[in-house]
Amino acid sequence: MGLLIDYFVADSDTDAAKTIDWPGGPGEGSGRWQDRLLGRRGGYSVISEKLIEPVVVLGSLEELLTGRAFEAQLADPESRPVIALRNEGERLVFRIGEFLVTALRGAAERDVLGLADDWSEIEEFSNRYPAEDLKLFLRDFKVMCDGVEPHQAVYCWVSV
Numbered sequence: 001m002g003l004l005i006d007y008f009v010a011d012s013d014t015d016a017a018k019t020i021d022w023p024g025g026p027g028e029g030s031g032r033w034q035d036r037l038l039g040r041r042g043g044y045s046v047i048s049e050k051l052i053e054p055v056v057v058l059g060s061l062e063e064l065l066t067g068r069a070f071e072a073q074l075a076d077p078e079s080r081p082v083i084a085l086r087n088e089g090e091r092l093v094f095r096i097g098e099f100l101v102t103a104l105r106g107a108a109e110r111d112v113l114g115l116a117d118d119w120s121e122i123e124e125f126s127n128r129y130p131a132e133d134l135k136l137f138l139r140d141f142k143v144m145c146d147g148v149e150p151h152q153a154v155y156c157w158v159s160v
Contacts, residue, residue: 004159005053008044009144009152013095016155017084019044020093025157045147047140051128054080054094054156060122061138062100064115065107073097080156089160096154104145112142 006025010016019026027046052058058080059070073079076097084093104112116131116138145154 002050003053004157005049005051006157007047007049007054007096007141007144008155008157009148010044010155011152013083013153016093016095016153016157019155019157020084020086020091022157025159026155045144047137047144049137051125052137053124053158054096057122057124058096058100058156060124061115061119062103064118065112066099066103068099083155091160092158094156094158096156098153101145101148101154104142105148107142109139109142112138 004025006027008016008019008026010019010026025046025048026044027048056070059073062068062073063070076099079097079099080094081097082092083095085091113135116134119125119138120129120131120134148154
């Protein structure tokens with residue numbers, strides 16, 4: 001059994017939490033890199049993915065980008081708080097912390113894409129994602145973060 005993961009932008013925690021009961025999440029897509037989709041449904045722009053989960057894997061990206069240790073991220077209640085939960089964690093919605101979103105917004109695209117080589121070597125990927133494929137996610141995720149308005153935040157919907 002795999003994960004279904006959608007990253008999306010919403011106006012509030014309340015709006016994002018409403019997606020918890022959507023069977024397919026806030027966006028459509030198979031979650032495979034080749035089929036990844038920046039599309040819209042229910043008013044949400046999404047990036048669908050299977051292996052880039054919001055805690056450990058995204059935490060490793062934050063550490064590479066900002067130097068902020070994973071332990072410091074875990075200790076920060078605003079880093080990636082769970083804003084909705086169903087079935088003992090089988091479905092979750094996280095808010096992606098402003099620290100990471102701001103760092104991505106402030107970074108040059110070439111610098112963000114340059115993280116792909118080191119990021120592709122983390123244990124959680126187990127050599128399943130080459131750096132060139134991760135660059136696609138990084139580019140799209142940076143574009144998503146760059147487009148966040150002051151009243152919005154980036155969220156992650158996860159289904160086991």
